[in-house]
Amino acid sequence: QVxxxxxxxxxxxxxxxxxxxxxxxxxAINSTTYYWGWIRQSPGKGLEWLGLxxxxxxxxxxxxxxxRVIISLDPSRIHFSLQLTSVTAADTAVYFCARHVVVAASxxxxxxxxxxxxxxS
Amino acid sequence: SYDLTQSPSVSVSxxxxxxxxxxxxxxxxxxxxxxxxxxxxxxxxxxxxxxxxPSGIPERFSGSNSGNTATLTISGTQAMDEADYYCQTWDxxxxxxxxxxxxxxx
Numbered sequence: 001q002v003x004x005x006x007x008x009x010x011x012x013x014x015x016x017x018x019x020x021x022x023x024x025x026x027x028a029i030n031s032t033t034y035y036w037g038w039i040r041q042s043p044g045k046g047l048e049w050l051g052l053x054x055x056x057x058x059x060x061x062x063x064x065x066x067x068r069v070i071i072s073l074d075p076s077r078i079h080f081s082l083q084l085t086s087v088t089a090a091d092t093a094v095y096f097c098a099r100h101v102v103v104a105a106s107x108x109x110x111x112x113x114x115x116x117x118x119x120x121s
Numbered sequence: 122s123y124d125l126t127q128s129p130s131v132s133v134s135x136x137x138x139x140x141x142x143x144x145x146x147x148x149x150x151x152x153x154x155x156x157x158x159x160x161x162x163x164x165x166x167x168x169x170x171x172x173x174x175p176s177g178i179p180e181r182f183s184g185s186n187s188g189n190t191a192t193l194t195i196s197g198t199q200a201m202d203e204a205d206y207y208c209q210t211w212d213x214x215x216x217x218x219x220x221x222x223x224x225x226x227x
Contacts, residue, residue: 048218052216063215
């Protein structure tokens with residue numbers, strides 16, 4: 001059974017960097033079948049895709065956040081991470097890590113439970 | 122950039138059929154996925170590649186994609202189907218979500 005679990009600070013100060021990690025169990029990140037990505041949801045709003053990474057290290061990012069987002073793979077291939085720089089209150093959201101199916105137009109077949117990150121001083 | 126448009130809300134009576142639409146330019150050229158999200162929960166994939174149901178998803182959920190519109194159909198809608206529904210596709214290296222449709226079962 002595949003499980004994804006987000007971890008990281010629940011409170012980040014404005015202008016600082018938000019850093020989250022996603023732990024993957026029940027599957028290998030170095031699979032050719034999947035991308036590994038991040039999606040967020042601001043309170044009361046819809047889903048916003050941030051970016052994803054392939055096992056090779058290739059990345060794709062949202063054009064609107066590209067200058068502030070970095071997604072990386074842990075060398076252990078058990079975790080992947082999100083960094084979002086220069087955060088503001090607008091970055092307050094529930095952040096989900098996700099497994100995307102490459103051949104199915106990146107459909108997300110597994111989601112983490114989500115972690116709320118609040119940006120506030 | 123490519124956009125997916127959904128109506129903000131749809132209402133349906135219990136036992137009736139609900140249709141939730143997702144529109145985009147030449148959408149039929151792309152694969153669409155659909156997700157159901159209830160309050161406080163992570164989204165759940167209910168349709169992928171336009172019309173395929175993952176294991177465990179009830180048969181009353183079905184999907185189609187033609188022209189500029191993809192449609193999620195819920196037959197015999199139940200109270201438990203009240204949720205937010207999102208469509209999603211992939212375009213030139215970008216994952217795109219529709220704005221979501223709130224389904225109310227009256």
